[in-house]
Amino acid sequence: MKEADCYDGSTNGVVVMVEPYSQTEQIQQVVYRILDANLDRAREGLRIIEEWCRFGLNNAQLAAECKKERQEIAHWHTGELRAARNTPGDPGTDLTHPQEEQRTSIKSLLQANFCRVQEALRVLEEYSKLYNPNMGKACKQMRYRIYTLESSLMGRHRQQLLLRSRLYLVTSPGDKLIETVEAALKGGLTLVQYRDKTADDTVRLQQAKKLRQLCHDYGAIFLVNDRLDLALAVDADGVHLGQQDLPIAIARELLGPHRLIGRSTTKVAELQAAIAEGADYVGVGPVYETPTKEGKAATGLEYVRYAAKNCSIPWFAIGGIDPNNVNEVINAGANRVAVVRSLMQAEQPTLVTQFFLSQLISRMKPELGMSYV
Numbered sequence: 001m002k003e004a005d006c007y008d009g010s011t012n013g014v015v016v017m018v019e020p021y022s023q024t025e026q027i028q029q030v031v032y033r034i035l036d037a038n039l040d041r042a043r044e045g046l047r048i049i050e051e052w053c054r055f056g057l058n059n060a061q062l063a064a065e066c067k068k069e070r071q072e073i074a075h076w077h078t079g080e081l082r083a084a085r086n087t088p089g090d091p092g093t094d095l096t097h098p099q100e101e102q103r104t105s106i107k108s109l110l111q112a113n114f115c116r117v118q119e120a121l122r123v124l125e126e127y128s129k130l131y132n133p134n135m136g137k138a139c140k141q142m143r144y145r146i147y148t149l150e151s152s153l154m155g156r157h158r159q160q161l162l163l164r165s166r167l168y169l170v171t172s173p174g175d176k177l178i179e180t181v182e183a184a185l186k187g188g189l190t191l192v193q194y195r196d197k198t199a200d201d202t203v204r205l206q207q208a209k210k211l212r213q214l215c216h217d218y219g220a221i222f223l224v225n226d227r228l229d230l231a232l233a234v235d236a237d238g239v240h241l242g243q244q245d246l247p248i249a250i251a252r253e254l255l256g257p258h259r260l261i262g263r264s265t266t267k268v269a270e271l272q273a274a275i276a277e278g279a280d281y282v283g284v285g286p287v288y289e290t291p292t293k294e295g296k297a298a299t300g301l302e303y304v305r306y307a308a309k310n311c312s313i314p315w316f317a318i319g320g321i322d323p324n325n326v327n328e329v330i331n332a333g334a335n336r337v338a339v340v341r342s343l344m345q346a347e348q349p350t351l352v353t354q355f356f357l358s359q360l361i362s363r364m365k366p367e368l369g370m371s372y373v
C-alpha cells in the first residue's frame, strides 16, 4: 500500500499517514510533489509567453525557443513525479497575490510570467539535487536561457511599441508634471521622455521613478533625456541623446542591446551618422523655432521632407509643433511628432493627445519614399 492510501480525503487535504511510512519515503513524496508542481508551473508560464511570441509578435523563432524549453521540461516530468500529485490536498491552490489578478499591460503580464518560470526553475534546480542531480544541472542551464530569452523578448516588445508610437511627449518641469503625463497617457500616448535640465538629482530620481512606473502601468515606453545613469537607476526603457551627449556606441555598451537609444539630428549628416551608429530612432528638428530650445535655428520643413524619403528608422519631427501646424508637418511626410509645450502646457492634455493621434493616424503618408511606418 503506497500513495493512494496514504492520503485521507475526508480530512480535507490534511495528510494522514494510514500506514507507517519511513521518514525517507515521506520526504521523497514531498520532494516529488514539489518537483511535479514546479514542472507544471514552469511549463504553464512558458506557454503564456510562447503565445505572445507567436500571435503578438509573429515571431516564429522566439515561439520555437519557448516550445523547445517546454519540451525539455516535459522530458523531466516523469510518471513517478506526476503520480505524487495531490491537488485537492495542496493548501496553496487558493493562495493568490493581488498582483496575480492585476495585469495592466502585456509587458507586465510577460514579466510576471518570466518571473514565475524563473522561480519555478530555481526551485527545480534545488530540489532535483535530492532526486536527480542531472535534472538540477539542466534546470540551472534552462534558467539562464530563460533570462536571455526574457531580455531579448522585452527588447522586441519595446521596439514594437516604438514602431507603433506616433506621438512622443518630452516633459518640462512643473507642478503638474505627473498629472499632465497621466492625462496624456489616458489619451493614448505611448512614448514619454523625462527631460529636466536643472533639478537636483534627488528630485530627478524621484520624479523619474514615478514616471517610469506610471508609463509602465499604461503600457507606454519611458525614456530619460541625456542621463544614462538615471535611466539605469530607474530601469527606464532607454535614453535620448543629443549631438553633445554621449556617443551612441558608449551608451549601447552601458545599456546593453535591448534598451532604446534616440538621437537628435538637425541635418542630413547627423541623421545618416545616427543610423550608422545604431540609434533606434531620431529626432528631426527643430522644425520651427521654439522657446523650449532657445537659440537653435529651425531646420524647416525641407529637412522633414528629406527624412520622409530617406530615413530608414523611426523618426519624430520636433520643435514648435502644435495642433495648428501639425498638418503642415504631416503633409511634409512626418508620421510621428514629438512635443513639449503643446502637451505640458495644455489645459486638457487628454484631448490634445487624442487630437494629435487622430491627425497622425488618419493623415499618414506611407506612400512617401522610404518613410518608415
Ligand SMILES: Cc1ncc(COP(=O)(O)OP(=O)(O)O)c(N)n1
Pocket (backbone or CB within 6 Å): 168, 170, 193, 195, 225, 226, 240, 241, 242, 243, 244, 245, 262, 263, 264, 265, 282, 283, 284, 316, 318, 338
Ligand atoms: C525626441 C527628441 N529630439 C530631440 C531632443 C533634443 O535633444 P538634445 O539636442 O540633446 O537637447 P536637450 O533635450 O538635451 O536639451 C530631445 N530631447 N528629444
Ligand SMILES: Cc1nc(C(=O)O)sc1CCOP(=O)(O)O
Pocket (backbone or CB within 6 Å): 170, 264, 265, 283, 284, 285, 286, 287, 290, 291, 292, 293, 318, 319, 320, 321, 338, 339, 340, 341, 342
Ligand atoms: C527638446 C527639443 N529638441 C529639439 C530639437 O530639435 O532637437 S526641439 C525641442 C523642444 C521642442 O519643444 P516644443 O514642442 O515646446 O517646441
Ligand SMILES: [Mg+2]
Pocket (backbone or CB within 6 Å): 225, 226, 240, 241, 242, 245
Ligand atoms: Mg541632450
